[in-house]
Amino acid sequence: MPLVRIDIKRNPDTSYAKRLGKVVYDSMRSAINVPDHDNFQVLTEHDDAHFVYDPEYLGIARTDGLVFIQITLNEGRTTDQKKLLYKAIAEGLNKEAGVRLEDVFISLVEVKKENWSFGNGLAQYAT
DSSP states (O other): OOEEEEEEEOOSOTTHHHHHHHHHHHHHHHHHOOOTTOOEEEEEEEOGGGOOOOSSGGGOOOOTTOEEEEEEEESOOOHHHHHHHHHHHHHHHHHHHOOOGGGEEEEEEEEOGGGOOOBTTBOTTOO
8 A cells, every 4th residue: 555645846737746646656556566446645736945856966967847756655575676666657757747757756665564544543454
């Protein structure tokens, strides 16, 4: 059950953030086997004062088109699966939304299965 947070600068296209979210979900389904209907996302747009990044860190030239993606998910994916996910997201965002590869910033936060409650005050994945 990944929880995806996508942060971008405010975009005049009101469908833009949702299109980014679709690419991320489709990429998770293909790269790390996220099941149907397991789509939970928070899509947030920010003004200039609340969107801060270094335009040159690690020698990568970033622009205001930067897309921050944080995915909280169960631990256990291999490094190869994570690399496949990063590539699928970056290439998908480039193809479907024109996002430069350099402007795709992804962070994975891995948690144990018992750290989720999907509702009703229960830990559905706890054994």
